[in-house]
Amino acid sequence: MTSAREEVLRRVRTALGETRAPAPQVARDYRATDDRPAGVLLDVLVDRLEDYKASVLRCGPDDVAATVTAALDAGLGTGWTPASVVAAPGLAEAWRPGGLDTDDDRPPVQLAERAAAVTAVAVAIAETGTLVLDGTPACGRRALSLLPDCLVCVVTADQVVGGVPEGLARLDPLRPLTMISGPSATSDIELERVEGVHGPRMLVVVLVS
Template sequence: MSAREEVLGRIRTALGATRAAVPDVVRDYRQAGEHPATGPELLDLLVDRVEDYRATVLRCAPAEVGATVRAALDQGLGAGWAAADVVVAPGLPADWRPEGCDVDDDRPPVQLADRSASVTAVAVAIAETGTLVLDGSPDCGRRALSLLPDCLVCVVTADQVVGGVPEGIGRLDPLRPLTMVSGPSATSDIELQRVEGVHGPRTLLVVLAA
């Protein structure tokens, strides 16, 4: 008998010929947050929660994303950064990109480690938990792009912000490779004291356009 047949057979034996009735799953937890979509309370909540992870948020009008991305890079890399050191997702809107920046292509992913910063869009932002979700679409880029450069800039638009986790999960496509980002990489492995910045980007900057 194959291992597959044997393990499945064991499960059937364990559960018995007449299986216990399956309990109803009551989903009476909150399906949505309290604040109306795109409203100021919802955006304020997102900003508060993202900053609580010691990430930086820069707010701007939708037309000012390009300038604000540059301001974010000034903060993350220090003034005088070279555009060639910044790599952006291939589908990032042209007016969001710093002039002269590197655009990700099909190079071996480890080469992205040579860049100082990356800029991506997001698919969804969850306000209550301060979570940004990248879904591998052209404007979010492949997973290595938001991982290897030490400084990550994510652009969030107001329509992408939801209240709670159930709304976020509902908007996502589980067949895509997803990365949920809540603050810079961190560890609590030494005396349970949180230290920001281990293997992932040590600096996270969020540009919120509304």
């Protein structure tokens, strides 16, 4: 006796016949780079992120740690403590406020108890307002960006590209990529927006330029 799967596949093969047409070539004539000046791309990224209800704080290279502190104040209020925040293990020391805990592959249930996480990004796509984390030490494991209620991401100007093709060209497709466009949100049939269902309710971006 043949299984239902085998029967379906047999009928598909019969319908296709012995000679199968080669797969058509995929058109690659889409725009792969963005010629807009870097300053314009940064403004576009900020506009998209804020449209998605993320907060953006801009700073210079020497003020990152202080701005990360301000970002945590914005996300958690001024009463947060370093013990309530966990940072990606490879996050630059110069970007860390004093006393932040470092993620050490603790069980996810313990990560969920933290109020916020601080990570870097692999690339930021201006046109779509998307931050991409790739699981490297600076970005941390995927759970780090999903379980705490507030996520602070540090983005440097040289990581910002115009469009998706340019962003993907910078990434290793074999890495565990997490693409973030604003805080976690969904809506029901009545279009009632609910935040924090499957990720952080708050996203604060520190843009270094």
